[in-house]
Amino acid sequence: MTASYDYLFLTLGSVPAPHQALAERLTPSPQLVGQFAPQLGWATNEAALLVRGGAEDLIARLSPPLVASFRRDRLKPTIRPADEDQPMPGGVYVHRWFEIAASAGDEFVKLSGQGWEHFEARFDTRIFGLFRVEQTGADRAAGVMRLLLLTRYRDHGVWEESRDPSTEAMQIFARRQQLTRRSWAASSRLLA
Numbered sequence: 755m756t757a758s759y760d761y762l763f764l765t766l767g768s769v770p771a772p773h774q775a776l777a778e779r780l781t782p783s784p785q786l787v788g789q790f791a792p793q794l795g796w797a798t799n800e801a802a803l804l805v806r807g808g809a810e811d812l813i814a815r816l817s818p819p820l821v822a823s824f825r826r827d828r829l830k831p832t833i834r835p836a837d838e839d840q841p842m843p844g845g846v847y848v849h850r851w852f853e854i855a856a857s858a859g860d861e862f863v864k865l866s867g868q869g870w871e872h873f874e875a876r877f878d879t880r881i882f883g884l885f886r887v888e889q890t891g892a893d894r895a896a897g898v899m900r901l902l903l904l905t906r907y908r909d910h911g912v913w914e915e916s917r918d919p920s921t922e923a924m925q926i927f928a929r930r931q932q933l934t935r936r937s938w939a940a941s942s943r944l945l946a
Contacts, residue, residue: 760809795940829885850939873923878908
């Protein structure tokens with residue numbers, strides 16, 4: 755895994771059908787891995803882009819009135835995705851952010867991989883990727899590392915089923931949770 759990624763979190767402007775207009779503005783773009791539209795936990799005028807190999811070309815297209823503002827996080831994949839991986843269409847994608855002690859990164863990633871074996875075998879789900887977010891000055895000062903987990907679920911019902919604490923995966927994830935200082939998640943749908 756040598757590819758680097760950018761995660762662009764957008765606030766869209768007040769234009770008709772902003773998600774469709776964004777998709778049209780970004781086509782074609784071979785670096786774009788996914789455009790995500792809001793479901794639970796996001797405002798209707800928010801969106802995210804996952805970009806492989808540099809986002810400068812796309813950033814040049816993110817201008818008003820379509821895009822009011824954006825935040826950029828630089829990402830490095832851990833055990834997933836492989837360089838050629840693409841998100842599966844359909845379902846819902848949950849974007850789950852973790853803030854952990856910087857020293858716990860390797861253990862967190864190892865526990866994640868162990869849990870995924872059981873998690874994906876039991877539920878209609880697929881982990882697309884777990885990414886380390888490039889540390890900011892504030893992250894370094896606080897001694898934290900941020901990670902982004904992108905998981906595809908068939909639907910929100912599968913997400914709910916997968917919360918069962920008695921499963922082997924959730925027991926492993928409980929150990930991972932002990933390393934977590936803070937976590938938050940939101941669901942989205944992948945646009946073509």
